[in-house]
Amino acid sequence: MTRVIDGRAIAGAIADEVTTDAAALRARGVTPTLAVVVPTDDAATAWYVRSIERTAGKVGVNCRTVTLTNPTAAELIDTLDELSADDTVHGVICQTPLPDGVTLADVGEHIAIGKDVDGANPASLGRLAIGLDTFAPATAAAVAEILRRDEVSLAGAEVVIVGRSTVVGKPAALLLLAENATVTVCHSRTRDLAAVCGRADIVVAAVGSPGLVTKDHVKTGAVVIDVGTNPTEDGGLVGDVDAVSVNGVAGALTPVPGGVGPVTTILLMRHTIDAVTHPDAG
Amino acid sequence: MTRVIDGRAIAGAIADEVTTDAAALRARGVTPTLAVVVPTDDAATAWYVRSIERTAGKVGVNCRTVTLTNPTAAELIDTLDELSADDTVHGVICQTPLPDGVTLADVGEHIAIGKDVDGANPASLGRLAIGLDTFAPATAAAVAEILRRDEVSLAGAEVVIVGRSTVVGKPAALLLLAENATVTVCHSRTRDLAAVCGRADIVVAAVGSPGLVTKDHVKTGAVVIDVGTNPTEDGGLVGDVDAVSVNGVAGALTPVPGGVGPVTTILLMRHTIDAVTHPDAG
Structure with a gap:
């Protein structure tokens, strides 16, 4: 059985910290x-x-x-x-x-x-690449935060990110590189996606393609972070990972909904609190 | 025998173009x-x-x-x-x-x-990541330009970059990702550097460690771009690639000196010419 990484529980823990910090600021x-x-x-x-x-x-x-x-x-x-x-x-x-x-x-x-608490300014992305104090796009930050809170070892780990968007793939690559992971970025032109993903200790799926990542893409025991939020016809959401397929192969998986999403939203609040004391604050 | 990619010849071809363009501007x-x-x-x-x-x-x-x-x-x-x-x-x-x-x-x-013709502004790096019209650091641009002029196929190719510096590793990764390569960035914490490099169709060595990349790191026929410029005791320069070791294994190799260096310098001139008509020109 693949362990489910509970994004709502992680978001709840962050929310507790943010609530305390917000109250201190209000005081x-x-x-x-x-x-x-x-x-x-x-x-x-x-x-x-x-x-x-x-x-x-x-x-x-x-x-x-x-x-x-x-x-x-x-x-x-x-x-x-x-x-x-x-x-x-x-x-x-x-x-x-x-x-x-x-x-x-x-x-x-x-x-x-x-x-810039959602890292929308190109200069924020450049500062992130350089390693300066700056806000990453909240979704990319959520990927890194989930791995940190779940105590997934990043130093020396092989991370494969599927998707090269400005809001997730590239900044997530920069954040995980800064955590000393060996990072590969894949995309639509990657030749053998299953083989490349199959090397990874950690797969980050952020491509916007429902169920693209299956058991064929996942090494036994790998941690899979599903950033996809693809609307379904019945008004629901599905991720980029075929959760049924990877079940029993992946070591751990973030669900959709209830994985990256809630952590992203609470990180906007975390960043807002941090922005109050940011060196570049108003 | 490994083919030598003649950086001075590539720089010469770019110099001819730049000379023409500079003369036109002066006119x-x-x-x-x-x-x-x-x-x-x-x-x-x-x-x-x-x-x-x-x-x-x-x-x-x-x-x-x-x-x-x-x-x-x-x-x-x-x-x-x-x-x-x-x-x-x-x-x-x-x-x-x-x-x-x-x-x-x-x-x-x-x-x-x-x-910013050498891509030193963090905003330039962020713009590069986003894909906006901007100047990449000249050394990173030289890596991409050599591969383009040597007609090395990049779309879908596996590129492994050794080194995650702000001036070479990261911007080169962004440039080659934009050319549709599947890009992996390695560094000192990468677990099995030889194995990771051994997957690559193209290895970019940009770590500042003399002779680090040997035949053990290179797949038969791979293209190897040596960005290293390590001074020797006798006043010479050696690269990050052990050229003797990879000879006969690599398909092609840029020498040091005479590879990336001269292309980098002429690209500063190319960028200066382009800056005259850049949309953000003063």
Whole structure:
């Protein structure tokens, strides 16, 4: 039987720490505040923002949701600039989809490094690569945090990451490289994905392809982190890992839902708390 | 017999292109100018700066060397800010060693993105990771350029990079990932370096350890790029690859000297020319 890594339990432990830290800040007169810019009326986005607001409320982080209806690029960027300059705001994130003509990098460049709690600024990614104090994208940070909290040995371990996105694959590679893992990044052009994944002590699936990773991709006993969140027709979510197939082969697996997702959301709160005292803070 | 990849010949071909482009710019009244900030009287640095000046002179790039004697951090940073704002300067690089208390990242943050022809600004590295138009560190760019000019197939190839530095290992990984290679980054904590390298179609040795990579690390026919420049007691240079050992095993090898080095220097000139028309140019 493959052990299930309980992302909700890990998120709960982090939430306890964040709650304590948030209370300490409030006792000092600081209200840790996360600004969530929502430049869309997309229903899935609204659902996700509500879950951020709920988590924030539970741990004592103030969530300031700024909804913009059909903003122009300039309006969105002005909003981000204002929040970056606002001393009462400690973290700033921006939801997608973005207005036409605006890229994530455009948006990111207008979030101050010290408030960039979801690592959207290209400079944050560069600082991460260099090993400077900076915020990684929360999903990538969640991968590393789950491995750390689950006490998975990283130094010298072979990690294979499937997916090379800017928000997960590449920053996760940088984070795990910094933990002294030997890191391979795979993608759609990788020749024999099963063989490459089959070498790994740890497989991170972050490609957005339901059930792509099967027992053929997993060495016996390997730890599998499933970052996929693929919507199903019946309104559910499935990961990039075929959990039934890898069961009994993988040593441990994060489920979807209930794995990387809840840890990602609470790490936005952790980062917001850390942003209050970040050297580059406002 | 292992084929030698002639870095000087590749550099010569690039120099011809750069010479043509520099002449065209001069005909338009633009003198492509590279500012080289030298915050040290280190002899090895002076030797390297002279080689940059010589290369610049040959291809028609104006080289403005700014030597600072025992500068404070503030003086160095002021100089970089001034050059970043100077319309007659298109590329800015800063040599090491740096004054006490100044890091490469500090320096890099004061080189404008559009003039950062050696990819020293953390934001340049982040932009590289995202795939935005930006300058990679010249040494990492030289690795990719040699493979491209030598017509080594990268899509789907297994690349193993030994070394995870900010100036070579990590940016080379990003560049080759963008060319659709499957990329593994190794380092001192990698468990079985020979076995990991032995899987590679292309090995990039960038670790600064003389002769570390031997025939035990190289699959028959693999292409080996030697980025090492380790000084010898007799004033010569040796690479990270034991060229005698891998001879007859590797399919092709860049020599040291005469491999990555000359391509790196000419790419600083290529980047300076490109900086004249870069969208973020001052």
